[in-house]
Amino acid sequence: MVMEFRITERVPTASPGMSSQDALEMIRRKMGEYDTIDYVYILDSDTLAGVVSIREILSHDEILGDFMHRDIICFTPEDDPFDIPYLALSHGIKAIPVVDSGGRFRGVVPYDEIIRILKVEADRNMLHFGGVFHRVVDEKRSPGSMVKSRVPWLIIGVVGGTVTASMIGRFEDLLSGFIALASFIPVMVYMSDAVGTQSEALIIREIAVDPSMNHLKYIKGEFLVAAAIGALSSAFAGLMAGVTRMNPLLGLIVFVSMFFSIIAAVLISTVSPLLFRRMGYDPAVATGPLATILSDFTTTLIYLSVASSLL
Known part of the structure; x- marks a missing residue:
């Protein structure tokens, strides 16, 4: 994300040899010309040499070079703009001076701009947390184009559901002989x-x-997560199936089938968006119907195949 931020050059600047009284008089004369007067920036041939606050100027009578701060918190245009608010907050300053690679003074980022950058950063983080990113958001798509892009995948889902129903029909004898299988x-x-x-x-x-x-x-991380979830879920489901139907064999079938089905479903749902993205399709639109029907088909096939083998 490219962040544009405002730099103002309308700030008090002085030389190291200027006295505190002269600096105050200069600020009074040019008050209306400044965008911010929290600090006076001390320049030595356009190079930022130091900085003093207005409170410090009021508290000293000597020349600015004697009490100015030489260890300056600066920002360069090449740095990440989102670091600006954190520099200001962590060092308790109201404006961030901007210098080029040679240390020459280019202006400051004033306090109101720092607040704006902080808000943009907070909004960006909230959107990212919800999975919204500027590269995948398309606000110009009309309802007609959305219908056109989504309906084909839903039709594929209907076809897949029909294939799954046909596949279940091939296990009709098994299901009729062990009706409890169908209920799960x-x-x-x-x-x-x-x-x-x-x-x-x-x-x-x-x-x-x-x-x-x-x-x-x-994908490796998701596989490990799927294995853990599958082991816990299938153990509980198998236990419930065996206890409620008073049939340990049914519990074993549910346990084995669900374990492998969950792993298969996770891999299908994880790999599909990556493939669609590589092929140029929108993962958010294409993945749901296709991954769901593939998962349903695979789960049913695993379940009935395991039941057929164990019975």
């Missing part, structure tokens, strides 16, 4: 979709906040 299909699908949706939201936000992220490192 919604549980299996829900858990996979729920965990997958979480992973999908997190990866899309990560892409928005950090487009140059390390994809392989992120």
Whole structure:
């Protein structure tokens, strides 16, 4: 994000040899010309040599060079503008002088500009926390274009759902012989979709906040998280299935199936946005329907395959 900030040159400046009284008289004469008068900046041939506050000038009678502060907190145009408020707050100063690479004075960032930069930084952080980033926000898209971009993916979801239903029909004999299996299909699908949706939201936000992220490192981390979530969730679900139906074998089927289904759903929901982004599609639009139907199909296939093997 490029941050534009205002630098004002309309500030009191003086030479090291000017006396306190002369500096005060100069400020009185030119009061209307300054944007800020919190400090007087001491220049030596256009080079910033020191700074004194108005309170210090009122408290001293000697020349400015005798009591000016030589250890100056400065900012250069090449630095990150978002560091300006933190420099001001951490050092308790109301304005930040700006110098070039040679130390020549270029002006100051006044207090009102510091407050504005701080607000912009706070707003940016809040948006990033919610996964909103300027590179992925498109405010000019009309409702018609949004419908056009979203409907094809939803149609793919309908086709995928039909394929899943056809696949379930191939296990009709298994389900009719062990009807309890059918009652746990919604549980299996829900858990996979729920965990997958979480992973999908997190990866899309990560892409928005950090487009140059390390994809392989992120996928490895999500795999470990999926394994941990899968182990805990499937153990609890398997226990509940075995206890409520008084069938330990059913509990084992649910445990094994849910563990692998959750891992598969997380990987699908994590990898899909990365692939869509690489292909030039909007991950936020394309991932949801396709990842959901792939996750549902995979979960159902794993569940019924495991049940068929164990039974």
